Amino acid sequence: MGSTVHMRRCSLVIIAAGLVVVAGTAIAEDAPYLVNHSECTYFGAKHKEFVNTGLMRDVLKRRSGNVESFAGATTRAVTSRLVPAVDSSSISQSSAPVNTIDKYVFPALTVAGVAPAAPTTDYEFVRRIYLDLTGRVPTVDQLQQFIGSTDPAKRAKLIDSLIGSHSWIDKWTMYYGDLLKNNSNQTSVRRFPEGRDAFYHWIYSSLTENKPYDQMARELISAQGENTFQQGELNWLIGARVTGGPIQDIWDQMASNTAETFLGLANLNCLECHNGRGHLDTINLWGSQTTRQQAWQMSAFFSKAVQQYTADPNVKNYGYWGIVSSKSYPGTYALNTTTGNRPARQPIGSTRSVTPVYLFNGDAPAQGDNYQAALAKEVTSDFQFARASVNYIWKEFFGLGIVEPTNQFDPARLDPNNPPPSPWTLQPTNPALLDAMAKDFVASGFDIQALMREITNSQAYQLSSRYDPAAWNPQWETLFARHLVRRLWAEEIHDAIVQTSNVVPQYNIPDYGVTSWAMAFPETLNMPGSGSGVSLFLNSFLRGDRDTAVRSDQLSIPQALNIMNDPVVMTRVRASGTAAKPSLLLQNINKAPDQLVTNLFLTVLSRNPTPDELQQGINSLQSGTRTQTSEDLLWSLYNKVDFLFNY
């Protein structure tokens, strides 16, 4: 690839990330560095996350005192629109620390002089735990059974029954599908539905059997085989495909993805292009002291791996992938590239190629070893693996990671016994908490279910999101002084409407099967079908595409229009169905007004109406035909803030 440009007086030419930035007036003839395809992901969809934890942002934030997160703002806005909490329980919530988490969270609050929020009432707890663990709201039976129970251990028992349940598996398959970026079609590669399904089923069965997370990670990092359609775990490394460059670009991406997914170190991607010094100095202390050569040594663990495509002999533009070894790539990460997606790789002194060295302990496999397996072992034995994995899951329950952003760890700023030099500060908002939880995770055998059990049983998790608005200070968010509110996922909104209305769809998903639940979809793109109304409804709630668009709980006008008018909602506010399968409204339309109102509130909002709401609801039923007024009432419940948010 060449380009005929004239060579002129060239002042400062800086080549990085496979592109040219010229602070002067000319570009070298036949510049081999002009990028072909993908480029530094620093400035992609992830850019926001990269700069968020930068030094300058930390210092400026602390100086200005203005640190409210989106989750914190959401929390204040939503909790100001909730009816007062109803305490139904005769069981007083203990204020003694329950587990590891509490042993670190509550003392930190005390030291800071911050009062924690009140414990959740049973009504607050039950809806939250069902949504957070299973992505569903409780049925009225489940709700009343829990509320009515006098068993002091009822919360722990509910948690036990939910973790590992069918809907728990669906939700966490969706979550890990996001983390591992499973899709049938992305910018760099097509897995096709068969590859996506194989990957989906691998995640699903791993969670079903409660496979230890380190084993899951090892299977993914060391995956080798010929056929992604048959071997689900192969599909993860296929996602690291990079085109328009030498194979080293692919190995670099495999290493970057490994570091980000399993060590929370997205900055390795930056180091695959250049040394940290001069680039990451105000962004990541560890990164600023790490070299490109060290990053190459991580990539070299993949230098025996080739992504191999086997085209279908009968169908055009279709086939499966594999990760195989090849005589052409015996394990040499050569420094001999001048084109592609990253800056030139050239010999350093007499070093013409790089062998694998695990960056954090200097371990190197022997030449004849299985390099991928060696990396898998190093990564999963690294304490950082436990930290990062725990932190990712923590965020799903607490709204903020102990380290934020969760893929932006700075290894030089994690150890409270070895704090970084000023003006850097320790990165985790509670370093001892993170390390203690990571230790527990290791000791449990990397048991995801045990981790979630530990989190949800803690007093800290079970705090209310309500807090006196006059007293609240956003700086306390990172102390977890109150629970943070989140908007429901797109899939949770759909499934809650489906379940509560009892108007249950059948989605026939090509190459996958039939399901009624959005949380069971095998990916987030074009589900249940390309261009379908339900797909557009779900997209408006920003489920992402596992490629360039990350899942988000931002709000928008189109979302509001959809909740008010979309057929997903409108077909479900009717008294419809049959005697065998009645919709929610059909079940209740002829009941006495107070019962009708109460049942709708219990079903949709998982709580009783307040006396005011009950009266207003009864009044509203008087204002027209029973059909119309009851439909309107059900419609308004789906449009209330306490339906769309998990508080």
Place this chain on the structure above:
Amino acid sequence: MRAQEQFDTFARKYPHPHQPFYSRPHITRRRWFQIFGAGVGVSCLAGPARAGVVIKSNSVQTQNTARNVIFLFMTGAPSHTDTFDLKVVDGTTPSNFSPAQIGSVLWPSGLLPNLAAHLPDMAIIRSMRAWAAAHQLGQHWVQIGRNPAAALGDIAPNIGSIVAVEKESERQQGQVLPTFLALNAFDAIGSGYLSAAYDPMRIAPAATGIPNTTNIDGQSRMNSRWSLLHTLDDKLRVDSPLGQTAADYADFTTSAQNLMYNPDVQTAFNYTADDSTRYGNTSFGNACLLAQKIVAANLGTRFVQVELGGWDMHQNIYGQAGKGGLYTLGKTFDVGVSAMLDDLKKSGQLNQTLVVMMGEFGRTVGKLTGQAGRDHLLQQFVAFAGAGVKGGRAIGSTDATGASTDDPGWSRNRDVKPEDIEATIYSAMGINWTSVRYDDPFGRGFEYVPFSNSQDLYGPVNELWQSS
């Protein structure tokens, strides 16, 4: 080129706002504090957030000729020397590009025939040079008019969001559309640190209008429902002393309500098959059609961002056998934009609507690459029309190949940068581009255009409005 050298010197002296991260020199702690430690002393502006926004600005003369902006973002980076800065390369440029000298402008009238007729409306800046030839970085840079990796880059609002906050006070009763609209631009940069009220409403054009703005049960039922919702909810609503936040779902609901059953909104957003055909029957064409209808409808929208992607032609830029590549995308662009300019004229809107057409950088010049394409290049074009811009000419020029600027063509006598384009848009809209607003979360002050308040480093290309 003394001015260019001075500019380059300044950029090297203050590298952080001007260079992407990979170009910045190593920084010592002392230097870091020189840059970031200073200037946080805004103690003279105590409590800005609650007292209303304090805005500091220099006295400037804005052009103030535009009520609206239609920003056509050609993402992927179009080849400038095949389009708005045509260079005929022997043995390379296809003969069916039919280069024609139209006034002072050499134009590919075979590739872009309809726009050839609109040359008198368009002023083409050819002396623009992007900061970095990376897509996401460049696209972000253009939309926020500053380095995304600089101090406030990650919270910097889209130019459209600044326009929205500036024009907030001009909104009238019955204007139900958000000030900032994004058509086919779902990845448009949003409102940054500003309230989500200034985020663009992101939709795709559809003949039936904005989706779900009617309810199957009709308007009168909806009125009962909203009334009931208010009855159930209003007691709970406490006016937050901290003002509205991005998470204020209620405001989205109210805004959504106002879009429903609104005949003006329906008229503005619906279109016929005939209309669509006139615009080329493409999604981009439909977006252009809507953009001009919506600004004419005067329903509150003042800034429309439309995206047309696909220009990143590293391979087969001239298509294969005369199809694809620039032929397809060029036609889409040519037909859609021309029809839009025609309709803007017909409705009398062109005089008060600034149309901007640009990508995030340009493409390599001369012969094609080994893959019959063109790769990235910093040199680019930006074209303007409407709002009193004097068309039919180019401002600035490149060398014989198109690789770099020969004549900057404007008063600052250096390459035009995205920051200058930002200033140009603000000036056209009567917005003081030297403004610094003190409502940013760090209390450092957010400059509309970096260094324009303190140093007058960037500014509008006023030559667009001056007869040459």
